[in-house]
Amino acid sequence: MTRVATREVVVFTRLFATMIGAGLPLVQALDILARQTENKGFREVIRDLVGDVESGATLAGAMGRKPQAFSSLSVNMVAAGEAAGALDVILGRLSDFLEKNHALGRKVRAAMIYPAMILAVTIPAVAILLMFVIPTFQSMFESAGIVLPLPTRVVIAASDVMKGYWWALLGGGVAAVALLQRFRSTPAGRRVIDGLLLKVPIMGDLLRKAAVARFTRTLGTLVASGVPILEGLAVTARTAGNRVIHDAVMESRASIAGGDTIAGPLRNAGVFTPMVVRMIEVGEQTGGLDEMLERIADFHDREVDTSLEAMIAAVEPLMVVVLGVVVGGMIVAMYLPIFDMINAVG
Numbered sequence: 001m002t003r004v005a006t007r008e009v010v011v012f013t014r015l016f017a018t019m020i021g022a023g024l025p026l027v028q029a030l031d032i033l034a035r036q037t038e039n040k041g042f043r044e045v046i047r048d049l050v051g052d053v054e055s056g057a058t059l060a061g062a063m064g065r066k067p068q069a070f071s072s073l074s075v076n077m078v079a080a081g082e083a084a085g086a087l088d089v090i091l092g093r094l095s096d097f098l099e100k101n102h103a104l105g106r107k108v109r110a111a112m113i114y115p116a117m118i119l120a121v122t123i124p125a126v127a128i129l130l131m132f133v134i135p136t137f138q139s140m141f142e143s144a145g146i147v148l149p150l151p152t153r154v155v156i157a158a159s160d161v162m163k164g165y166w167w168a169l170l171g172g173g174v175a176a177v178a179l180l181q182r183f184r185s186t187p188a189g190r191r192v193i194d195g196l197l198l199k200v201p202i203m204g205d206l207l208r209k210a211a212v213a214r215f216t217r218t219l220g221t222l223v224a225s226g227v228p229i230l231e232g233l234a235v236t237a238r239t240a241g242n243r244v245i246h247d248a249v250m251e252s253r254a255s256i257a258g259g260d261t262i263a264g265p266l267r268n269a270g271v272f273t274p275m276v277v278r279m280i281e282v283g284e285q286t287g288g289l290d291e292m293l294e295r296i297a298d299f300h301d302r303e304v305d306t307s308l309e310a311m312i313a314a315v316e317p318l319m320v321v322v323l324g325v326v327v328g329g330m331i332v333a334m335y336l337p338i339f340d341m342i343n344a345v346g
Contacts, residue, residue, distance in 0.1 A: 004042045004069040006105075010098045012037070012046070013074070017091035026087075027053055045069045058082055073218060073235050074098075080226040090225050097221040100297075101214060104304060108210050111308050118319040122326060127162065129330055134159035137334045146341060151333035190243040198244060198271065202314060206307040208271055211242045213300035215249065216276070220293030229256060244271055 012033060019029035027050055034046040045066050052062035060079035063070040074094060081090025138156050141148060148156070162169070183189035198204045198211075218239055222232035230253055237249040248269030252262040263281040266272045276296055283292030 002041050002068060004039070004045065006098075006102050008037070008039050008042050009069055009074075010095070010102050012042070013091065013098055014095040017088065017095045020091055021088040026059065042069060059087070071239060073222065073239055076227050076231060076235050077222060077225045080222075084226050093221055093225055097217060100217060100301070104210060104213060104301060107304065107308055108206070111206070111311055114312065115315055115319055118323060122323050125327055126330070129327070130155075130159045130162040131166070134330070134334065135163065141337055144337075144341065146337055149333075149336045149340070151329070152336055155330050155333045187243065191247065194243040198242070202307075202311050206304065206311055207242070209300045209303045209307055211240060211245050212272060212276060213297050213304060215240055215245055216293040216300065217297035220290045220297060223293065224290035233262075242271075244269060248272075 015033060016029060019032065020026065024032075030046055030050045030053065034043050034050060037043045037046060045068070048066065049059070049062045052065070053059060058079070060075050060082055063078060064072075064075045077090050077094050078087070081087040084090075134155060138159065141152075180193075184193050198208050200207075215236055219232055219236045222235060223229060227235070233249055233253040233256070237246045237253070240246045240249060248266055248271060251265035251268075255265050256262060261281065261284055263277050263284065266280065267274075267277045279292050279296055280289070283289035286292075
């Protein structure tokens with residue numbers, strides 16, 4: 001089952017909302033979208049929707065059978081729209097949400113590109129230096145019979161380890177990644193790792209704001225669309241993208257089911273700021289929870305933009321400095337004995 005790209009679903013939802021809002025029949029709108037969709041896999045998904053709807057299924061029911069394309073959030077919103085007879089309004093709201101959520105994810109991923117590229121350059125460069133360049137200097141120093149300074153001995157020792165045990169280092173790295181993935185696949189492991197990520201300087205603050213923006217916008221959109229609050233919280237927890245927030249949302253769901261409020265468990269999670277918790281409390285008390293959640297999401301979207309700019313401004317020079325210190329330090333360490341030899345000859 002090949003997953004459909006998020007961008008494809010975003011464009012489909014916007015066009016679908018426009019057609020339904022213009023008064024086109026449901027099946028005709030889906031048929032048009034199927035014919036103009038370039039992605040073959042997604043085209044088949046839309047055609048299956050047409051067949052299911054023509055057979056008497058609801059649109060939400062048909063979408064629920066295609067999890068590779070439509071999230072539980074989309075299915076629940078469409079179901080609420082069909083029940084209320086306001087499918088065009090709900091589709092418009094859904095398309096707005098998907099576009100904003102997709103834009104948020106794209107911004108966060110874009111911020112990761114530069115550090116990833118620096119690491120992709122640094123690691124092979126260091127490996128090449130240790131395995132092929134440093135041994136040449138080592139042979140020269142051994143033939144000269146000079147006493148090597150400490151930095152040079154450290155780099156040569158690292159080169160010996162890399163040459164003699166590269167297979168163990170490679171195997172250990174692969175095993176560590178596999179064990180980390182296995183640990184992260186468990187609920188407890190996912191909570192530990194996601195909690196640690198939220199505490200990373202600069203990056204943790206960005207991830208927290210992005211997660212809060214996704215949570216509030218998702219729940220606000222579902223509540224505004226008429227989805228019951230308990231179902232909305234369950235859907236929001238599944239789409240939170242962070243196990244700490246997932247658990248806090250599920251505790252809030254249990255709290256509401258027991259007759260209490262949403263805000264208490266969110267406050268105890270330690271992820272949501274007092275301002276966010278207080279605004280949610282006010283929204284519950286005034287009956288304007290959906291509007292308050294949208295305001296919180298808009299605010300955190302702007303905060304994510306600001307944090308991204310600050311992170312990029314801080315990370316770019318930091319990564320350059322790290323690259324310079326690692327590679328440049330190794331080169332300087334190799335030239336220190338040469339300087340000593342020149343001074344001795346002088």
